[in-house]
Amino acid sequence: MSPYEEVILDHWRNPRNKGRLADPDLVGVEVNPLCGDAVRLELKVAEGKVTDVRFDGEGCAISQAAASLLTELVKGRTLEELRTMGDEELLSALGGVIQTRLNCALLPLRALRRALQNSPA
Amino acid sequence: MIDVAKIRGDFPILGRLENGRPLVYLDSAATSQKPVQVLEAEARFYREHNANVRRGIYLLAHEATELYEAARRRVAKFLGAKPEEIVFTRGTTEALNLAAWALGETRLSPGDRILVTEMEHHANLLPWQEVARRRGAELLAIPITAEGELDLGALRRLLDGRTKVVAVTHVSNVLGTINPIPLIAEEAHRVGAVVVVDAAQSVPHMPVRVGELGVDVLAFSGHKMLGPTGIGVLWARAELLGAWPPLLTGGEMIREVWIERATWADPPARFEAGTPPIAQAVALGAAVEYLENLGMAAIQAHGRTLTAQALEGLLSRPYAEVYGPRDPEKRGALVAFNLKGIHPHDVATLLDQEGICIRAGHHCAQPLHRRLGLSASCRASFYLYNTEDEVEAFLAALDHAWEALR
Numbered sequence: 001m002s003p004y005e006e007v008i009l010d011h012w013r014n015p016r017n018k019g020r021l022a023d024p025d026l027v028g029v030e031v032n033p034l035c036g037d038a039v040r041l042e043l044k045v046a047e048g049k050v051t052d053v054r055f056d057g058e059g060c061a062i063s064q065a066a067a068s069l070l071t072e073l074v075k076g077r078t079l080e081e082l083r084t085m086g087d088e089e090l091l092s093a094l095g096g097v098i099q100t101r102l103n104c105a106l107l108p109l110r111a112l113r114r115a116l117q118n119s120p121a
Numbered sequence: 122m123i124d125v126a127k128i129r130g131d132f133p134i135l136g137r138l139e140n141g142r143p144l145v146y147l148d149s150a151a152t153s154q155k156p157v158q159v160l161e162a163e164a165r166f167y168r169e170h171n172a173n174v175r176r177g178i179y180l181l182a183h184e185a186t187e188l189y190e191a192a193r194r195r196v197a198k199f200l201g202a203k204p205e206e207i208v209f210t211r212g213t214t215e216a217l218n219l220a221a222w223a224l225g226e227t228r229l230s231p232g233d234r235i236l237v238t239e240m241e242h243h244a245n246l247l248p249w250q251e252v253a254r255r256r257g258a259e260l261l262a263i264p265i266t267a268e269g270e271l272d273l274g275a276l277r278r279l280l281d282g283r284t285k286v287v288a289v290t291h292v293s294n295v296l297g298t299i300n301p302i303p304l305i306a307e308e309a310h311r312v313g314a315v316v317v318v319d320a321a322q323s324v325p326h327m328p329v330r331v332g333e334l335g336v337d338v339l340a341f342s343g344h345k346m347l348g349p350t351g352i353g354v355l356w357a358r359a360e361l362l363g364a365w366p367p368l369l370t371g372g373e374m375i376r377e378v379w380i381e382r383a384t385w386a387d388p389p390a391r392f393e394a395g396t397p398p399i400a401q402a403v404a405l406g407a408a409v410e411y412l413e414n415l416g417m418a419a420i421q422a423h424g425r426t427l428t429a430q431a432l433e434g435l436l437s438r439p440y441a442e443v444y445g446p447r448d449p450e451k452r453g454a455l456v457a458f459n460l461k462g463i464h465p466h467d468v469a470t471l472l473d474q475e476g477i478c479i480r481a482g483h484h485c486a487q488p489l490h491r492r493l494g495l496s497a498s499c500r501a502s503f504y505l506y507n508t509e510d511e512v513e514a515f516l517a518a519l520d521h522a523w524e525a526l527r
Contacts, residue, residue: 002474003470003471003474004467004470004471004525004526009525009526012526034482035464035465035466035481035482035496035497036483036496036497037464037466059464060464060466060467061463061464061467061526062466062467062470098470100470100473101466101470104466
């Protein structure tokens with residue numbers, strides 16, 4: 001396994017759903033104090049389902065690609081499903097992540113969990 | 122000239138593979154690898170001489186004490202200092218905390234000034250922040266120039282009669298800059314300030330004689346100079362140490378103890394409360410012996426050759442940004458850099474795939490990175506076991522990383 005599988009390079013070079021929502025329902029921000037990587041995740045929710053999502057942030061290729069990919073994974077899912085979403089789903093969607101960089105890859109997922117804590121449901 | 126091929130045979134870890142490739146260890150500024158002579162010295166102490174120091178009456182304890190004190194004498198000789206001026210600590214951080222605390226107790230009053238620099242490692246910044254806060258003193262940083270050197274004009278402007286301490290690193294762990302310590306000491310002494318030097322990045326790499334530097338306090342770690350972790354050195358002039366109260370109190374550092382009070386032992390015992398890292402001190406002695414056998418001037422020359430090669434390679438690559446002086450003569454054996462637009466952690470991960478270990482992050486120098494407008498940087502650092510081939514492999518790996526991520 002290369003640490004930079006094609007899916008990571010692709011999402012890093014062409015991030016999906018990057019930016020801000022006009023009126024998000026849920027927001028989660030996480031920072032990795034070790035490297036300063038930051039991810040902000042914004043969700044629009046209707047009837048318990050994610051209808052729109054954006055991420056913003058800066059940092060290494062792995063954290064930013066993971067955030068981009070995560071936005072694709074969460075869109076259309078119920079908040080209930082997202083609450084039980086494990087690390088493995090994101091890591092395998094990224095094509096696997098080497099052990100030394102797991103923290104980078106999981107930073108956006110921590111931002112998602114932070115956002116869900118603010119959930120009204 | 123040092124015989125690097127022969128030296129490498131002394132370092133068992135250099136035989137290991139990293140991601141299937143020969144290990145290229147370029148992170149000695151964080152911690153150095155250890156030769157068998159040091160590993161054996163530590164093991165031999167435990168196998169043959171282990172006992173607690175100072176208090177034992179029996180022969181074994183006497184032997185352990187003698188080995189511990191012999192290590193102190195060896196370190197003292199290495200620095201051109203007196204053994205009673207050598208305090209063993211856990212490392213540079215503890216040594217600087219002790220110095221800052223003791224100077225706070227004995228020298229600092231509200232309104233006094235402490236000068237540090239913009240290029241300090243957190244270990245030579247935070248202890249001064251704390252003591253400034255406790256004593257109501259003012260903490261100011263000497264700025265750096267665009268070339269990454271200390272602004273000596275600013276130093277002169279900031280030094281005044283209120284300045285009681287000037288705390289400065291000998292070699293920056295990010296910029297590599299070798300600071301003109303004798304000059305700084307002369308200026309600082311003119312206003313009566315005590316000069317404290319963080320020598321963690323200099324003592325392992327170049328000849329350091331405290332008399333020639335003209336400073337008052339100097340701190341360094343064993344683990345960056347082939348020794349074990351958990352052992353470091355605080356050197357301070359005898360008249361300072363003699364006036365300092367202990368930071369840690371307890372066993373082995375007293376003269377007499379009553380229930381309600383105690384009197385202190387003379388230095389250095391006064392500052393070594395509890396059971397010290399005995400085997401580690403003995404192994405540090407072996408590390409000093411190893412360095413002396415090679416010669417510090419030869420070690421410095423080798424580091425300079427590799428640093429010059431790395432600098433030249435980096436400066437010839439348009440995608441690389443280099444921090445600190447361009448002239449290898451003005452540097453210690455390290456170079457910090459970035460590949461444009463690529464996060465240092467991505468660079469470090471890609472180099473690791475080729476078996477090359479470099480550091481990426483803020484290197485415990487956040488204010489310096491902020492001053493440079495960076496959140497992080499990559500750093501390659503060199504030591505006596507590194508080769509020119511390894512520097513070439515490092516530069517080639519940067520090309521690969523750039524191709525992969527740009």
